[in-house]
Amino acid sequence: MFKRLGYFCREAWQGITRGGLMAFVATSTIMVSLFIFGVFLLIFFNLYNLMGSLNTRLDIMAYIADSAGHSDVDLLRMSIPQIAGVRKAEFIAKESAWRQFRENYSGLRLDEFLDANPLPDAFKIEVSDLSYIHVVANKLGALEGIEDVSYGGDLAERMAALVKMMTLAGAVIIFLLVSSTLMIVVNTIRLTVIARENEINIMALVGASRSFIKYPFIFEGMFIGLLGALLALVFLKIGYNIAALNMARLIPFMPVNLHSREINLVYLIILLTGVALGWLGGYFSVSKTLKAE
Amino acid sequence: MIRTDKVFKLYGDNVILQNVSIQIEKSEFVFLVGQNGAGKSTLLKALYRDVLPTKGEVFVNNVNVTRLKRRSIPLLRRSIGVVFQDYKLLKYKTVAENVAFALEVLEKDPKFIRRQVLQVLDLVGLLKKKDEKPSALSGGEQQKVSIARALVNNPQILIADEPTGNLDPDTSWEVMQLLDKINEQRKTTVLVATHDKAIVDSMRKRVVELSGGKILRDEILGGYR
Ligand SMILES: Nc1ncnc2c1ncn2[C@@H]1O[C@H](COP(=O)(O)OP(=O)(O)OP(=O)(O)O)[C@@H](O)[C@H]1O
Ligand SMILES: [Mg+2]
Numbered sequence: 201m202f203k204r205l206g207y208f209c210r211e212a213w214q215g216i217t218r219g220g221l222m223a224f225v226a227t228s229t230i231m232v233s234l235f236i237f238g239v240f241l242l243i244f245f246n247l248y249n250l251m252g253s254l255n256t257r258l259d260i261m262a263y264i265a266d267s268a269g270h271s272d273v274d275l276l277r278m279s280i281p282q283i284a285g286v287r288k289a290e291f292i293a294k295e296s297a298w299r300q301f302r303e304n305y306s307g308l309r310l311d312e313f314l315d316a317n318p319l320p321d322a323f324k325i326e327v328s329d330l331s332y333i334h335v336v337a338n339k340l341g342a343l344e345g346i347e348d349v350s351y352g353g354d355l356a357e358r359m360a361a362l363v364k365m366m367t368l369a370g371a372v373i374i375f376l377l378v379s380s381t382l383m384i385v386v387n388t389i390r391l392t393v394i395a396r397e398n399e400i401n402i403m404a405l406v407g408a409s410r411s412f413i414k415y416p417f418i419f420e421g422m423f424i425g426l427l428g429a430l431l432a433l434v435f436l437k438i439g440y441n442i443a444a445l446n447m448a449r450l451i452p453f454m455p456v457n458l459h460s461r462e463i464n465l466v467y468l469i470i471l472l473t474g475v476a477l478g479w480l481g482g483y484f485s486v487s488k489t490l491k492a493e
Numbered sequence: 494m495i496r497t498d499k500v501f502k503l504y505g506d507n508v509i510l511q512n513v514s515i516q517i518e519k520s521e522f523v524f525l526v527g528q529n530g531a532g533k534s535t536l537l538k539a540l541y542r543d544v545l546p547t548k549g550e551v552f553v554n555n556v557n558v559t560r561l562k563r564r565s566i567p568l569l570r571r572s573i574g575v576v577f578q579d580y581k582l583l584k585y586k587t588v589a590e591n592v593a594f595a596l597e598v599l600e601k602d603p604k605f606i607r608r609q610v611l612q613v614l615d616l617v618g619l620l621k622k623k624d625e626k627p628s629a630l631s632g633g634e635q636q637k638v639s640i641a642r643a644l645v646n647n648p649q650i651l652i653a654d655e656p657t658g659n660l661d662p663d664t665s666w667e668v669m670q671l672l673d674k675i676n677e678q679r680k681t682t683v684l685v686a687t688h689d690k691a692i693v694d695s696m697r698k699r700v701v702e703l704s705g706g707k708i709l710r711d712e713i714l715g716g717y718r
Contacts, residue, residue: 207597218585402581405543406642407571408598410564 204415211416212423219392223424226388230428230477231435233381234470238436240370241466247363249462260333262340264321265347272345273321280323283339285332290324297322320347330360378477385481389421393485400489410490418482425478429471436470494519494682495540495650500549502535502706509535510546511706519649520680522673524693526717527703533686534578536703537652540684541573542566553650571599574643576653578686580635582627582642589614589623592642599646613641616671632659640668644675651675653685657692665689669696693717 216223262280264273273291280289298317325340327333333351341349393400403413440463495517502510510532517523525533538544539551542558551558553569561569574595582591589610596606614620617637627635636659643651653672657665669685669692676683687693693700693716700715701708 204600214585399583399585402583403594403598404567405541405570405575405577405581406595406598407567408594409567412567412598 204412208415208419212419215392215416215420216423219388219420222388222391223420226385226424226481227428227431229381229384229388230425230474231431233377234429234432234474235435236377237374237473238432238466238470239439240374241469242436242440242463244363244366244370245462245466247359247366250359260325260327260337260340260349260351262323262325262343262346263348263350264323265345266320268321268345276323276343276345279343280325280340283336285327285329285336286325287328288326292322292324294319294321378473382477382480385421385424385477386484388485389417389424389481390485390488392420393417393489397489400486413490414483414486417486418479421478421480421482421485422475423478425474425476425481426471428478429474432470432474433467436467494521494554495684496552497536497539498550498552500536500539500546500551502532502539502544503547509706510539513549513703513706513708515701515708515711517682517684519682520676522676522683522698523685524696524698524700524715524717525684525686525703526688526693526700527709531703532706533703534654535706537575537654537684537686540650540652541570541575567598571646572648573650573652574646574648576636576639576643576651576656578654578658580627580639582635582638584627587624587626588619588630588638591627591638592645595642595645609645610641613645616644617641617668633661633664636660637668640671647679648681650682651684653683653687655686655688657687657689662691665692690717 219226262276264276268276277289277291280286294317297319301319323340325336327336337349337351340346400413404410495515497513497515500510500513501508513532513536525536527533535544539546540553540558542561546559549559554572556569558569583594586594592610592613593606596609601609611620611623614623617640619634619637619641622630622634627638630638636656640653640656643653651672656672657668660668669689672683672685673696675681697714697716699711699713700717701711702715702718703709
């Protein structure tokens with residue numbers, strides 16, 4: 201196999217140059233669909249990260265009524281963790297909350313305006329899943345002794361729904377994209393195979409094994425796939441940098457926030473998909489002819 | 494070395510080969526003669542499994558070719574050098590590349606391939622045209638390339654389907670002398686289908702005549718008749 205590598209590559213390259221226009225069509229098809237694929241991946245990773253950062257702020261604060269006594273609080277302490285979807289509930293006494301608040305906002309010199317602690321006792325509740333937050337908040341609000349409930353609900357919920365939809369729609373679109381690209385690649389290489397059916401026949405008659413005949417076509421597909429992927433990467437990189445710059449300027453609190461590790465992962469996925477597409481395209485297109493032989 | 498046992502080949506209702514049984518020993522030289530459509534090419538194709546007999550069996554080197562697994566067909570074909578009636582050259586490869594291909598499928602060392610190719614092209618007198626594409630050659634020259642490719646890997650068996658069909662009388666004679674020499678020196682088994690009466694008559698080899706898909710005669714020192 202490795203001994204023949206040079207031969208296969210040479211043959212594959214000849215195939216591409218002789219394929220001419222068709223090779224160009226296949227390459228640009230792969231490039232376009234991988235570019236779209238990449239845009240989806242980048243958006244998806246960004247949203248996912250954003251959601252992650254929101255998630256840490258997804259606590260529900262349940263404020264206890266001033267009128268509530270010790271026994272009420274004890275009762276709440278027991279009943280809150282029973283609510284479905286609650287992962288953790290932490291009692292925060294108003295004294296410690298006030299201390300924390302004053303530390304956080306020391307610049308405000310609150311003591312000049314307020315002589316008493318204005319904060320109520322509260323429970324800080326973590327939900328186990330974003331989608332529970334609404335239900336949990338409602339249930340908390342209905343509990344005896346809870347005066348008020350607050351959470352970053354709306355935005356978080358919409359984010360969750362958006363990411364879910366993106367994932368679903370993205371999966372469907374990417375599936376359609378990848379399968380139609382594969383079809384185009386198969387048919388493109390298939391055309392060169394049909395044009396060379398006679399030659400494939402001759403190779404077989406001279407004693408070439410099936411894999412010996414197949415690999416040049418598979419390599420041809422891989423070259424095309426790799427080239428398409430590389431071109432897609434170039435455009436993705438340029439596009440992403442421009443987008444990141446503009447996003448940072450327009451919406452500073454929602455930065456395009458991918459680590460280079462994640463970006464590289466996206467690029468790697470693109471490359472591998474391209475090569476795999478080409479491989480499959482080459483394989484399928486030549487298998488048909490060889491089966492007939 | 495080669496044995497066919499009651500071989501039949503039918504295309505639809507047309508009987509192309511009928512009860513053909515021949516035996517050819519190692520290092521024999523055999524002419525296969527007969528009119529157009531007699532079934533010569535079909536019989537030869539059955540030997541390298543380009544045609545699968547409808548009935549009967551074919552043995553090459555004691556291997557039952559009719560029962561060969563698809564995976565093993567290339568191995569059979571590598572042990573047989575074939576000069577095709579229609580040359581079967583790869584049109585995008587040069588003369589030298591076409592000949593080299595028969596060695597490339599064997600995964601030979603590139604240096605070895607180069608040396609062998611040049612040597613065999615010299616043998617058939619095509620060294621000067623080694624970098625031409627087949628389309629730039631005359632019919633006879635293409636036939637010589639096909640011969641060179643069949644010879645290049647020193648096959649145990651050489652099958653030539655009208656190797657002189659497109660050659661002028663002098664060149665035909667040279668090519669037949671070449672096949673004879675290979676038969677003598679390398680002990681290669683040679684099987685030649687031909688219409689060349691003068692050559693068959695003068696070379697005095699074993700002659701098998703096919704007619705309507707049947708063996709009409711099989712003579713040790715035969716003529717074309
Ligand atoms: N694939 C095929 N399908 C149908 N008929 C075929 C096929 N191949 C060959 N034949 C028929 O078989 C008969 C014998 O053909 P073959 O090529 O063996 O003859 P031949 O003796 O080699 O003739 P020639 O001297 O012209 O080369 C012919 O009548 C031909 O029409
Ligand atoms: Mg014939």
